[in-house]
Amino acid sequence: MDYQHTQNHEDCNQWGLMGFGKPVRSFVGLIVGFVLLLALTSCQQEIVASAAVVSTVAPTPTTAPTVSPTLPPPPTTLLMDSDAPSAQMPSFAAVDPTQLEAAQAEITAVETAVSEPTSSAPESTATETVTPIPTFTPPALPFTSDEEHYWLKRPIPEGGTVWTNKIYPYGSSKGGTLRPHHGVEFDVNKGTQVIAAASGTVVVAGKDDVIAYGPTTNFYGNLVVIELDTPFEGQPVYNLYAHLSDIYVAEGQHVEAEQLIALSGASGVADGPHLHFEVRLGQNNYDATYNPSLWLYPFPDYGTVAGRVVRGNGSIVEDATVSLDRVDAASRFLAISTYTGDSVNPDAQWNENFVLDDVPMGYYEVTVAVGKKKFKQEIYVFPYRTNFVEIVIED
């Protein structure tokens, strides 16, 4: 993770020491190391737990859904695959080409059964319609529709940690402790193979000690930037892979999707080994990033939830926790936080301020808690689709 500073760990330590007064200070001297160790090792878990608390707050007045109050009948024919996912998520490669027709039929059936989806894409922005794009030919990935740009495979090979970290997603400040995130993390160990998410040409391969590709030099350490073969609406698309330990490609080299390009590491400003991954649009610039979760092809039978949390006056709500609870089957708890600051960019089509990727298809209640009030909306998550939901916060 890209630490602006490391206050969150210190906070965790202080949290673990709270409550010790003078009479027992001598005991503190004896066990402080043990407490520190406990606090450190449980730091991540505490963050997860605090997010989970949001959905289990004591009963409070619930505001009725504000966008689409009526829930369509469930697509009962499609729930056989809706069991809670196993601990390991399915891999990208699990999409079997021989099953494409069946899966496409599934999607069509769902879309027929759900006659009025509760979510809809926002109106296109003015800037989007300025230049008509006559020849838009995205890479062929199964199931995706023209309105999506699921062009990217996972940059980590099958069998590894191929899903994104949900604690520090794109746009998150991790509760105000970190710089707003311009990419996503894949939590892999040092020396994990990093593969190209799409075919393209290497435009950067090396250190960022002279040219800053992040907010400063020496921020991303060893990095690779690949310009994709296919531009998006006339603009070049870049993928950035950061904090690498070893780089196996050179500038100017063409790479194929899933080609080995590097090994993961913790170079630059990183608190530990992981892969930091970005999507940049238009220019290879820190200010030109977009949410990779809207570009990574979903797992089989999984979809993406993009949304916007706004106040009644239309202003954006930053750093809010959005939780998803499955209402038609058991599921693990899902949560994500809304974007913070103005250095990250919403997608031109969706104008979202949060994205949760890899959501199993099915009905969900989407909740945002503000103080003791909870605001809810229900959506059906279609597989291989970006499913949009808007939550309006009434003060």
Ligand SMILES: [Zn+2]
């Ligand atoms: Zn990162």
